[in-house]
Amino acid sequence: MNEEKQAAGGIAEKILKTRADQLARTNHSQKPRGKQITVLEFRLAHEIYAIELTHIRTVHPLKEKKPTHIPGTPGFIKGIINLRGEIISVVDLKHFFNLLDQDSGHSSQVIILSSKDMEFGILSDAIHGVTEFQTADIHDSLPTLAGVQLEYIKGVTANGVVILDDEKLLNDKKMIISL
Amino acid sequence: MNHEDIQKQLREAFKIEAEERIASMFANLTELEKCTDPDNRSRMLEIVYREAHSLKGAARSVNILAVESACQEMEELFSLLKNGKIDFTPDLFDTLHHAVGMVETYIATPDSDQHSIKTAIDALTGTLSGFKDTRSSKPQSAPQPMNELPHKNDEFQPAAPTKTFVKNLSTPDFIRPQPSEERPAGSKSNTPPFMRKPHPMPSNRLSDTVRISTAKLDALLLKAEELITVKQTLNQHLTEIKETLHNFRHWKKISEKSKKGLREISHLAQASPKLNRFFQLYDFNHTQIEETNTRMNDLTKSMEHSSRSLGAMVDDLLEEMKKTSLLPFSTLFSPLPRMIRDISRETGKEIELEMTGGDVEIDKRILEGLKDPLIHLIRNAVDHGIESPDERTRCKKSPWGTIRLSVVQPESNKVAIELSDDGKGIDIAAVKNKALEAGCISPQVAAGLSEAETLALIWLSGISTSTMITEISGRGLGMAIVQEHVENLNGLISISTAPGRGTTFKIEMPVSLATFRGMIVSAAGQEFILPVAHVEHTLRIRPDTIKTAGNKSIIPINGQAVSLVNLADILGLPQPSLPATQGNRRDNATLSAAVLGSGKKRIACIIDSIASEQDVLVKNLGKQLKRIPNISGATILGNGKVVPILNVNDIIASAAGKSLPAVMAEAIETFKNKVKKSVLIVEDSFTSRTLLKNILEASGYLITTAIDGEDGYHQFSSKSFDAVISDVEMPKLNGFELTRKIREHETLGAIPVILITSLDSREDKEKGMDVGADAYIVKSSFDQSNLLEVLERLI
Incomplete structure (x- = not known):
């Protein structure tokens, strides 16, 4: 199983690693200020989000196979996908965050978030790559963000990237579907 | 499998369990000794108490009396400690540690060498008992048993201090001279040397089994x-x-x-x-x-x-x-006779237990899951089913009751368990009254219930237990939980009872949990899997046979009224019109439906279509989707597609109260006037013929069959068909010749002809085309959707 994961996730990881390395190099010249976090940036509707790499298991392309809808689940559960023989549920954050603009159908990638007790994928419209941020550069909140989202957000960077709170998403009771 | 093997197997299982419990007891005892915080103390005390209790029970079930009585004493001591009746003293801890160690040694020792330790353990049991008797006063007997350890190996002394535990020994084996090298030299220490040291295992015994987690x-x-x-x-x-x-x-x-x-x-x-x-x-x-x-x-x-x-x-x-x-049922059977004996003694009843089918094997996980429900049912049978000897004699029955537990394997992947007693049966009126009292049903509903329906109330939680609470079964699981356990394992349970003659429970279980036969069906354009075990049959429903009763739709199946629902509707899938009108087969005059059964409940479920049947590997829905109504899991098909598996029990439950929506009823009306397409099937094999007939009928075609080419041509020329499906290899007139003859027919020659064959050769395919067949389907690649698709395209 591990080999399988590595093999399939290998390409994505390789790209991410190269990017991370490049970014790490450029950052090298700058003086590090405070803590640094490494995040994966992705686009969701018209906003750029980022999520720390800590809990990202892999990034899985959706290709032509849409997630299989599971009747009876809340709207933010997009369905289930086959991740190399394993079933993983996929969450549509656009729906979960009540983003008004919900043009679906363009989602191309699933970012698999995983912790000991929880695992799900989140849909993304496009993956932008791996970046590093100084925690000092992350602002606490942005008043323009909708209320429902705030609890799932760690902060916003100067150039408007919304850093999602991966722990909160993974531990949120609302995410567990037990009907 | 003979009795000895079973015992051996049980002992192995017991050893594994005991090891875990002993480890936990050691750890907690040590902690307990160090700990001074009363809250923590009571918590740990509770743990060791429960461990001792469980170990006692386990030891009893494999008949290791020495361990059982040692644990019994420990349990009582812990209980006294818990209630503050006696105090913690170093001596007490020493003895407890010693006792646990002794139990450990005893269990780890090969049976043949156990005598020495058995005596020691019995001595300890006495000591433990001593602590109890002396209560908070310092037990003067504490060191004494330690002293006994050494000297009992020289010769057994039936002296006063040991007398208390002699009664626990079933055989006087210990009187025999003991092999001296096994025993410690006389020692006043509280921990005799052999207590902690693993018992020397005979090195020549290479095990042919290994323990794998x-x-x-x-x-x-x-x-x-x-x-x-x-x-x-x-x-x-x-x-x-x-x-x-x-x-x-x-x-x-x-x-x-x-x-x-x-x-x-x-x-x-x-x-x-x-x-x-x-x-x-x-x-x-x-x-x-x-x-x-x-x-x-x-x-x-x-x-x-x-x-x-x-x-x-x-x-x-x-x-x-x-x-x-896979494990044989005998592993589940073996503790039962003892259990029955104990309960019957407690209740003053005489009961004979007959068990058959102990050699039937079933998935270990299922067997484990069955244990509790079965024990509960047996306890119920003893407690409520079987009457007292006096009462039985009055009823002109034999004074002893009989409980029969039989396991058979009617199909390779199915196990049927039947548990019956010859007791007084279930008082159906009493069940109804209890249900009314408990508020589970309204008086109006109660009045309309049939006997079978009333009996089914027994599965509701809050009823069975309250009707029957007693010392024995009252503490067990409710019948609701029994049913849940069985159904969670994909099993079915049903009950039947005859007043005065007894009650019978029938449980049907799959042999293995992992794969099952699944039927791929679609509803509202989405594919789902129905477990074949729950599908009684599939059928086509003519809309004019659908009746409405109250707000329910009902169809007659084998003379019985079965309520009809739409699968898409149950699943909450959007469905603007009738399922079949969405598909390609606009000409269908019937609806596809599957009759689903779980226990005695059954419903008919309208579906779009049935694709095929295959082995399905159940996967759970991942960590996020813990429980979804109507869906029990998912599977991945050969083409990588993910398909949800339907939970039939849920669906039947969801179906209650649902009926065909008005929009469907309307659609049914407009649907009634369509005409069926008729197809002639020419096939010499009975099996293939029936299979084809069923597939096509289920998809709404009117079928005529012919048993060979000649018969086929005769049928063809005497009636008008929309298509002919023919086998190639047939006696008298083969498929090619038949096709050629059909093509030569003056008026009906243009009919679509589909050849189905096991011959996957290019020449044959070309030959088929040459004689004018419209399609040539090879059986090896044959799947229903393929044929249906081709047929649809051609007609």
């Missing part, structure tokens, strides 16, 4: 199961390759034809060098096509071969893997 075994099983998907994928690819090959052959044919044409103008090439080059190029191309064709043929053949052997290997591997997790 179930987690590892399960992981292995899952891996093996995963191979099914690989196998299916490979078959899918093979089918695709064959299709490509088919197209390629067509290309080759065209090339051959044009080559013939070109030959006629080949003399022109001599005049023009450019044209000559073209001819050369063309020749080269044609040779390449031929060579590639041959190569592809060979490759396909070898791939077919590999696929077959891989498939067989995967099946074998999975079969073997599954066997590793």
Whole structure:
């Protein structure tokens, strides 16, 4: 199983690693200020989000196979996908965050978030790559963000990237579907 | 499997359990000794108390009396400690530690060498008992048993201090001289040397079994199961390759034809060098096509071969893997006689337990899951079913009651368990009254309930227990939980009772948990899997047979009214109109439905269509989707598609109160006037014929069958059909000849003809086309949707 994961996730990881390395190099010249976090940036509707790499298991392309809808689940559960023989549920954050603009159908990638007790994928419209941020550069909140989202957000960077709170998403009771 | 084997197996299981419990007791005792915080103390005390209790129970079930009585004493001591009746003293801890160690040694010792330790353990039991008797006063007897350890190996002294525990010994084995090297030299220490040291195991006994953690075994099983998907994928690819090959052959044919044409103008090439080059190029191309064709043929053949052997290997591997997790029912049976004896003694009843089918094997996980429900049912039977001897005599029954537990395997993948007693049966009126009292049903509902329906109330929680609470069964599980346990394991449970003659429970379980036969159906355009075990049959419903009763839709099935629901509706899928009108078969005059059964409940469920049946590997829905109504899991098909598996129990429950919505009722009306297409099936094999007939009828075709080519032609010319489906190899008139004859028919010759054959040869396919068949389907690649699709296209 591990080999399988590595093999399939290998390409994505390789790209991410190269990017991370490049970014790490450029950052090298700058003086590090405070803590640094490494995040994966992705686009969701018209906003750029980022999520720390800590809990990202892999990034899985959706290709032509849409997630299989599971009747009876809340709207933010997009369905289930086959991740190399394993079933993983996929969450549509656009729906979960009540983003008004919900043009679906363009989602191309699933970012698999995983912790000991929880695992799900989140849909993304496009993956932008791996970046590093100084925690000092992350602002606490942005008043323009909708209320429902705030609890799932760690902060916003100067150039408007919304850093999602991966722990909160993974531990949120609302995410567990037990009907 | 004989009795000895069972005992051996049980003891092995007991050893594993005991090891865990002893480890926990050691750890907690040590902590307890160090700890001063009263809260923590009571928490740990509770743990050791429970461990001692459980170990006692386990020891009793394998009849290791020495351990049982030692644990009994420890349990009582812990209980006294808990209640503050006695105090913690170092002596007490020493003795407890010692006792646990002794139990450990005893269990780890081969049976033949156990006498020495048995005596020691019995001595300790006495000491433990001493602590209890002396209560908070310092037990003067504490060190005494330690002293006893050494001297009991010299000779047993039936003196006063040991007397208390002699009664626990079933056999006076210990009186025999003990092998001296096993025993410690006389020691006043509280921890005799042999207590902590593992008992020397005879080195010549190489075990032919190994202990593997179930987690590892399960992981292995899952891996093996995963191979099914690989196998299916490979078959899918093979089918695709064959299709490509088919197209390629067509290309080759065209090339051959044009080559013939070109030959006629080949003399022109001599005049023009450019044209000559073209001819050369063309020749080269044609040779390449031929060579590639041959190569592809060979490759396909070898791939077919590999696929077959891989498939067989995967099946074998999975079969073997599954066997590793199969256990015989005897492991479940063996503690039962003792249990029955104990309960019957408690209740003053005389009961005989008859058990058959102990050698039937079933998945370990299922067996474990069955244990509690079965024990509960047996306790119920003893407690409520069987009458007292006096009462039985009054009823002119034999004074002793009989409980029969039989296990049979009616099908290779199914196990049927029947538990019956010859007691007084269940008082149906009392059940109804209790249900009314408990507020589970309204008086109006109660009045309309049939006997069977009333009996089914017993499964509701809050009823069974309150009707029957007693010392024995009151503390067990409710019947609701029994049912839940069984159904969670994909089993079915049903009950029948006859007043004065007894009660019978029937439980049907799959042999293995992992795979089952699944039927791929679709609803609102989405595919789902129905477990075949829960599908009684599939049928086509003529809309005019649908009746409405109250707000329910009902159809008659075998003379019984069964409520009819729409699967898409139950699942909450948007469905603007009737399912079948959405599909391609607009001409269908009937609706597809599956009759689902769980226990005695059954419903008919309208579905869009039925695609095929296959082995399904259940996967859970991942960590996020803990429980979804109506969906029990998902599976991955050979083509990588993820399909949800339906939970029939849920669906039947959801169906209650649902009926066909008005929009469907309307659609049904407009639907009634359509005409069925009729198809003639010519097939000499009875099985194939029936299969085809069922598939097509389920899809709404009107079917006529013929048993060979001649019969087929006769039928064909005497009636009007929309299509003919024929086998190729048949007596009298084969499929090719039949097709040719049909084509020669003056008026009906244009009818679509589909040939179905096991001959997968190019020549035959071409021959089929030559005689004028519209389609040629090879049986090996045959799946229902393929045929239905072809048929739809042609008609």
